[in-house]
Each structure stands twice: as structure tokens, then as C-alpha cells.
Amino acid sequence: MSETIRPGQEPVSTTDEFLKGLWKQNPVFVQVLGMCPVLAVTNTARNALAMGLATLFVLVCSSTAVSLIRKIVPKQVRIVTFILVIATFVTVVDYVIQAISLELHKALGAFIALIVVNCVILGRAEAYASKNPPLRAAADAAGMGAGFTFALLCLGVVREVIGKGALFDVPVFGPSYQEWVVMILPSGGFFTLAAWLLLFNALRQRRARRAAADAAEEVAA
Amino acid sequence: MNESPFSLFVSACLVNNFVLAYFLGICPFLGVSGKLATASRMGAAVTFVMLVSSVCAFGIHALLDAIGAPYLQLIAFIAVIASTVQLVEMFVKKVSPALFRALGIFLPLITTNCAILAVALFQTNKGYGFVQSVAFAFGAGLGFTLALVLMAGLRERLELAKLPDVVKGTALALALAGLLSMGFMGFAGLGGGAS
Numbered sequence: 334m335s336e337t338i339r340p341g342q343e344p345v346s347t348t349d350e351f352l353k354g355l356w357k358q359n360p361v362f363v364q365v366l367g368m369c370p371v372l373a374v375t376n377t378a379r380n381a382l383a384m385g386l387a388t389l390f391v392l393v394c395s396s397t398a399v400s401l402i403r404k405i406v407p408k409q410v411r412i413v414t415f416i417l418v419i420a421t422f423v424t425v426v427d428y429v430i431q432a433i434s435l436e437l438h439k440a441l442g443a444f445i446a447l448i449v450v451n452c453v454i455l456g457r458a459e460a461y462a463s464k465n466p467p468l469r470a471a472a473d474a475a476g477m478g479a480g481f482t483f484a485l486l487c488l489g490v491v492r493e494v495i496g497k498g499a500l501f502d503v504p505v506f507g508p509s510y511q512e513w514v515v516m517i518l519p520s521g522g523f524f525t526l527a528a529w530l531l532l533f534n535a536l537r538q539r540r541a542r543r544a545a546a547d548a549a550e551e552v553a554a
Numbered sequence: 555m556n557e558s559p560f561s562l563f564v565s566a567c568l569v570n571n572f573v574l575a576y577f578l579g580i581c582p583f584l585g586v587s588g589k590l591a592t593a594s595r596m597g598a599a600v601t602f603v604m605l606v607s608s609v610c611a612f613g614i615h616a617l618l619d620a621i622g623a624p625y626l627q628l629i630a631f632i633a634v635i636a637s638t639v640q641l642v643e644m645f646v647k648k649v650s651p652a653l654f655r656a657l658g659i660f661l662p663l664i665t666t667n668c669a670i671l672a673v674a675l676f677q678t679n680k681g682y683g684f685v686q687s688v689a690f691a692f693g694a695g696l697g698f699t700l701a702l703v704l705m706a707g708l709r710e711r712l713e714l715a716k717l718p719d720v721v722k723g724t725a726l727a728l729a730l731a732g733l734l735s736m737g738f739m740g741f742a743g744l745g746g747g748a749s
Contacts, residue, residue: 365724368584369668373577413636416665420629428625443675446628450666452581518739519575523732530725538720 347472354476360453361484362533367453371485372522374444378501381489383437385482387426387445389475392454394422396462396474403463415458416449423448453481484529491525492516559689562682566693569742572669573701574735579669582660583702584727592656593706597699599646599657601692603638603664604673608691610634611674612684631674632665639665669698704734 360366370388375381398418406414427445431438438445448454457477462470493499496516498506515521557565572578579600586596614630643661647654654661664670673694677687708730717726 365584366581368580369577372580412662412665413633416632416636417629420632424625424628427628443672443679446675447578447668447671449628449632450668450671452663452666455666515736518735519577520732520735520739522577523728523735527725527728527732530728531720534720534723534725 347469350469350472351476351479354473354478354480355483356480358477359480359484360456360477361481362529364453364456365530366456367451367481368526370444370447370451371488372519372526374441375485375488375492375522375525376496376517377493378486378489380437380440381485382482383430384441384444385478385485387430387441388448388451388454388481389478391419391422391426391448392457392474392478392481393471394425395419395454396457396470397467398422399458399462400465400467400470406463411463412455412459415455415463419454419458420449453477487529488522488525491529492521496521557686559685562686563689563693566690567697567700568738571697571701571738571741572672572694573698574731574738576672578672579667579698582663582667583698583705583731584724586657586660587702587705587709587727589656590703590706590710592653593702594699595653596657596660597695597702599642599661600664600667600670600698601695603635603642604670604691604695604698605688606638607631607635607670608673608677608687610638611678612687615678627678631671635670635674636665669694701734705731708734 354360358364361368361371367388370384374384395415395418399415402414402418423446426448427438430441430445457474461473465473490500493501494505495513498504498510498512504510513521516525566572570576573580573583582596582600587593611631611634614634615627618624618627618630639662642664643654646657646661673691677690682690705727709727712726712730721729
């Protein structure tokens with residue numbers, strides 16, 4: 334995690350900062366960070382989306398704030414400062430969700446408050462926002478947040494479709510579908526994430542093999 | 555809530571195991587479960603932090619209630635946990651430098667172990683009394699240690715197995731955790747119902 338811009342290195346555009354979080358450095362599938370909410374609240378697609386958006390908001394706000402204060406925070410107390418900044422924004426989100434939908438607040442439970450200890454957020458604050466100007470930090474955070482939401486949706490959709498035969502509460506398989514209850518239960522979360530990681534691993538290995546084959550061909554030719 | 559401390563203990567430890575049923579503390583669960591010895595010591599450190607922060611959280615909650623500032627709860631909790639972890643870190647560094655090195659980055663990361671903050675949050679949300687809180691925190695810590703040690707045992711065995719490259723690493727660990735979690739579902743109904 335050392336994507337600070339070094340002198341002499343080609344400056345990366347703000348759009349690229351945004352895009353890398355979506356795919357190349359996806360916080361869940363590539364960096365394997367922030368696993369707890371990924372597994373815990375993805376039993377339905379709706380919960381997954383809500384959790385993703387809440388995390389996205391906290392991530393963008395706290396990264397911008399951390400970036401703004403990066404020059405006045407002494408090095409020794411930076412982690413504590415970051416955590417307190419994050420906790421403040423999480424409290425805001427907690428109360429906002431409670432105001433919008435009490436039902437959703439109940440479904441997500443303590444996991445909204447637990448956004449504080451999501452390693453993705455502290456990770457971005459420490460690795461990126463504390464070393465870069467606000468605009469870039471916000472773009473980076475938005476990308477990571479979007480990537481995180483995407484990953485949550487990947488799990489939520491699979492688990493809800495297989496486990497409940499529905500998507501966003503709309504039935505997709507018809508009434509005679511036998512639900513796989515295990516997918517809604519905790520173990521289903523582990524299995525689904527394992528399957529996604531396997532898929533990503535396989536894709537990455539295939540790409541590496543192809544690149545190696547191409548290189549070998551070039552040498553031969 | 556008038557559950558007996560013992561049933562809370564069993565419930566937090568086995569039935570609603572923090573790692574395998576609530577998905578709390580997955581990062582250290584996947585990160586430090588490579589070796590049996592490290593795993594059990596990590597479990598002990600986490601249990602200790604949980605107990606201390608649970609006691610502190612009980613006091614903080616009462617205090618914030620008295621001065622009418624519930625919105626400060628989360629911030630106060632996280633500050634207490636961070637300082638407890640700092641304390642444990644200094645203690646471990648002094649007493650056993652070898653363990654300090656083995657735990658590495660995961661020791662300061664106990665601060666961001668969601669299981670600990672969750673103990674503090676759950677006990678206040680459910681309005682547990684002091685004895686109940688301590689029993690709950692101890693059960694949760696023990697449950698975390700149990701899950702970590704079981705996982706470490708499994709992974710030590712797996713070192714000897716021949717595996718295709720694709721499944722190596724996190725994907726395999728997650729599939730294992732899924733199986734463990736299924737096993738723990740067998741405890742459902744034990745200790746006077748789930749909370």
C-alpha cells in the first residue's frame with residue numbers, strides 16, 4: 334500500500350485514483366480488508382447496498398477531513414486522531430439512518446457503529462489521505478468506497494438469490510423454488526466469499542499465464 | 555433482560571460465537587491463525603482487552619447517561635479501547651519480546667478488532683448489568699480464542715496437504731471457516747436460547 338506520488342513518477346490523474354479502487358485494488362477482493370461487514374450484513378442485497386453506501390459516505394468524509402488536517406496532526410497521535418474523526422462521521426451516519434428508516438437500522442444493528450473499526454477506512458486514512466491533498470484523497474476514498482459497495486453487492490445478490498430465491502425482495506425463481514437456507518446463515522457468507530475469491534484468483538492466474546505465453550512468443554519470433 | 559450470567563457466557567462463547575456466527579474479528583482470525591501457539595496467545599490478549607473495555611464501557615455508559623450525552627458513546631468507547639490496547643502492547647513488549655514480534659502488526663490492530671467494540675456496544679444495547687456484562691465479555695473472548703485455536707489447528711494440518719495454486723491462501727481459509735461455522739450451528743439452543 335504505497336501509492337503515494339513520488340517525485341519523478343508520472344502523476345496519476347484524479348480519475349485514475351478513483352478507478353483503481355473499483356477493480357485493480359478492490360478493498361475486498363484484492364486487499365482482503367474490512368471482512369467483517371462484508372460477511373455479516375450481506376444476507377440480502379438491500380442490506381448490502383445500505384451498508385456499502387454508509388461506508389462510502391464515512392470513507393469520503395473522513396478521508397477528506399484527515400487530508401485537510403494532515404499537516405497539523407503530530408505523528409505520534411495520528412492513529413487516535415484518525416479514529417476519532419472516523420467515529421464522529423459514523424455517529425452522524427448512525428443517526429441519519431435511524432431517521433430515514435428505523436427498520437433498516439434494526440436490520441444492520443450494531444454493524445453501523447462498527448464501521449468505525451472497518452480497516453478499509455483507517456487503512457485509506459493512514460496510507461493515502463494523510464499524505465495527499467484533499468481532492469485526491471476524496472477521489473481515492475470514493476473509488477475505494479465504490480469498490481467496497483460493489484463487493485458487498487456481489488455477495489448480497491448471490492446470497493439473496495440462492496438463499497431466498499429473491500432479489501431486492503422480488504422473487505426471481507417462482508414459488509416452487511427450494512431455498513438454500515445455508516446461504517443466509519453465517520456459513521453461507523464464508524462460502525460465498527470463498528467462491529468469489531477463487532474466481533478472482535483463477536482470473537488473475539489466467540491473465541498472468543497469458544502474459545507469460547505472449548512474452549515467450551515474442552521472444553521466439 | 556434477566557438472563558443469568560452463565561447462560562450469557564455459554565451463549566457468547568458457543569451459540570453466538572463472535573467469529574463464526576456474528577463475523578466479528580475476522581481480520582485477526584484469518585491473519586494470526588497460522589500457528590497454534592501464536593493463536594492462543596493472541597486469543598488471551600484479545601480476551602483481556604475485551605474484559606477491561608467491557609468494564610470501562612459499563613462505567614462510560616452510566617456516566618454518559620447521567621450527563622445526557624448518548625451521542626458521545628461511540629467516540630468514548632473507541633478511545634478507551636485504544637488506550638487499553640496501548641497498555642497491553644507495552645506490557646507484552648516488556649514481558650515477552652518474542653510474542654511481541656510474533657503478533658506483529660496484529661497487536662496494535664486489536665484496536666480495530668470489531669469484536670471488542672461489539673462487546674461494548676452489545677452489552678449497552680441490551681442493557682446488561684455489571685456481572686452480566688463481565689460474563690458476556692469473558693464468554694466472547696473465550697469464544698474468539700476457541701475459534702482462533704481450532705482454525706490454527708486445521709491450518710497447521712493443511713500445510714502438509716498438496717493443494718492446487720488457485721485455492722491457496724484466503725479462499726481456502728474462508729471455506730474452512732464456513733465449515734467450522736456450520737459445526738458451531740450445532741450448538742444452537744444451548745444455554746437458554748439465542749439472544
